Amino acid sequence: MATAVETLGKLERRITISFPLTDVRTEVEKRLKVQARTAKAPGFRPGKVPLKMVAAQYGYQIESEVLNDKVGRAFNDAANENNLRVAGFPNIVAKEEAAEGELAFDATFEVYPEVAIGDLTAVEIEAVQADVSEAEIDKTIDILRKQRVHFHTKGEAGEHGDGGEPVAASGDRVTVDFVGAIDGVEFPGGKAEGYAFVLGEGRMLPEFEAATLGLKVGEAKTFPLSFPEDYHGKDVAGKTASFTITLQKLEWAHLPEVDAEFAKSLGVADGDLAKMREDIKVNLQREVAGRVKARNKEAVMDALIKVAELEVPKTLIGQDSERLAEMTRQDMAQRGMNVKDVPFPAELFAEKAERRVRLGLILSQLVGDNNLQATPEQVKAQIEDFAQSYEDPREVLKYYYSDRRRLGEIEALVLEENVVTYVLGLSKVTTKAVAFDELMGSNAQA
Template sequence: MATVIENLGKLERKVTLAVPQAEVEQEKQQRLVKLSKTVKMSGFRPGKVPMKMVEKQYGQQVEMEVRFDKAARLFFDITKEQDVKVAGQPRFEVKTEGVADGEVAFDATFEVYPEVKIGDLSGAELVRTKTDITDAEVEKTVDILRKQRVHYHPRGEKGEHGDGDGDVVAKNGDRITADFVGTIDGVEFAGGKAEDFAFVLGEGRMLSEFEAAAVGLKVGESKTFPLTFPEDYHGKEVAGKTAEFKITVKQIEWPHLPEVNEAFATSLGIPGGSLEKMRSDIRDNLEREVKRRTHAMLKDQVMEALLKASELDVPKALVEQDQERLVEMARRDLEQRGMPNAKNMPIPAEMFAQQAERRVKLGLILAEIVKANGLEAKPEQIKAEIEDFAKSYEDPKEVMRWYYGDQQRLAEMEAYVLENNVVNFVCGKAKVTEKAVSFEELTAANEGNGQAA
């Protein structure tokens, strides 16, 4: 007669597990004998501790371990035999009432995977953005690459690249080295003083009033000016207050951008310094970036459409497990940022409750839609994606080896391909309209949605 699994609600179940005490005692003794060979006690050599002392010291602990282990194995056998899909880990509680003589019993409470009902997707409305990379985008990227390789020369001093038009006053784009001191009501404040401080005018590293005061000054000149800190300034002690600053310029350097020539292309790793190949590679990289961003935007819409169209109960156990995963991810992130004691930092799991529930819900929906429609990632699809990704690197074959040499990396790419299959499937059911946007609009939209650049 099959063990009865009690239905406690939508997903919660309970089953009573009875284990003969004789079996528990037998395995307990076996474990104690094994333990006695390594246990250490004062006055005895290892392996020579009397069994009575080993049992007195460890008997109760070992017996509980055996009970729970046997209950867990029995639980696994019963759920497997009855084809019960257990979600998360069961909770075992010792049962004291209604237990037959010669037995130990546990109540195992657990959840099962829900039935996932995916509704009609034909009414979902999706927007597929389309962005063409023009010559203008390519040239803007060339300019960005030039600015990343900028080098500076003292204003007014003749050198290999000139003297900065002979002008000696500070302009936007110049790198300024200066001393400054700030006071509020005549008193200096923390962070308001520095010597030989370098910054580039126009980059926005300093507050706008500070940069404006430096523009037009010459080396050796000083200027005193008022500066009002914003109400939301990161330095709480000065936020919203007006300070008086004195700045003294010690050096002014003008920026020299490298010319777009063979030497520049070679510095970017272009064989032979071909400008045509450089621009072609830039275009290819931009088009890959467009593909990634537009796909991310479409995928977000698809996931929202699936959430709206699906009906299911979410197992609490899976949500709790995912909350813990998110907590650990947060700790690792803090650790990578150099936060002290990040591993032990108390992070309440509750703050991830909503995010975890959404992740679990989507995972269950995706699993169901993949299974029902045969959308599993095929080896040739995974290979094609890796090859496409590897194109942006100097040695694509090495990137291929890097992926195929690690099962976790390969699994991540498999998950990406699987999501692509789901996106394509849903797009085939839904109403999809195309919208042309510029590269700048696409970038702004992704940043607004919190997408990684």
């Protein structure tokens, strides 16, 4: 039996559930008899263990199962009878005061909110667009060349030249020994032998790089170095050390020529440079399209949050916070980080979780009200689009269609795109052109 629903807050509700103690005892005895059919104990054949011994061994567990089943069933029945959309899981606590011969429990829970979405035709959204020019293709080729750089001893003649005067310059790879001291005392991490880095990449502090410039192999130099106040090494942060460096090896960087061999290294079988540039352009356009879509989706989501009114269930925020914390832990572990004893308080993820839950409720309302569900045709088209960048597109299709969870991820993505298209079609949209570099450096997330 369940009492009438009590309203404790905007979303919080409470139901008291009670049932006769005899119902529990009857069900427990019934399950104990079933358990006794296969129970084992020393000195007894299977199924011949006395019921009292079975009760002593399994009674607590079975009683807990019976209570959970009865309370859960009674709560679900009460929620259905009262047409309640329960958000998350109820908090069920046994009542100390109950009628004689009865057990009673208070189930406190939240319900899903009403979502009021304002006038979308009055919403103003700034969308972005970007183009891929020949300059972007040239920049990409330069990056690809740098990724394939190889080094030669500076000053020694070779098939690519000698690299010029054998003194350390920006772009050279240097290998040094160094030792640092503060007030004449060496400090942990301030000494190394055979340490290699490329001048100009910013891996070392500016004073260190400046002191290395102009050195020849075998030369040494002593110089002061001031560590920043926010330096990661707390023992030396904000202090000035005296460093001595000795240049042991000097190499100059040779970038591959943009020729047929370079094109072949990028997968262009016949080495055609025009085809190489076209392939790079297509890949850049695909990347740009994805970034533009992500930026515009984020703009739509921001607009929906502003125009929609709703209370967000704390239960759902808590559950999503815990989910985000666990996802972060797993991600860091997969990256090789030892996070076994690192705390991941769910509270740290509450703000992000609140936004995710809020948007989920808004999107659900929009989809239901406007029939924006993902169609099988849209899902297939999205997967085929993903598959274009893979060597065997058929394997990509098989990968998604063989797993319902993976397919569900694509359906959710298409559903979001349907919402974005719907909102952009109603709202007041202005388009802003953004530079390629700005777009590619953005942190917009899908």
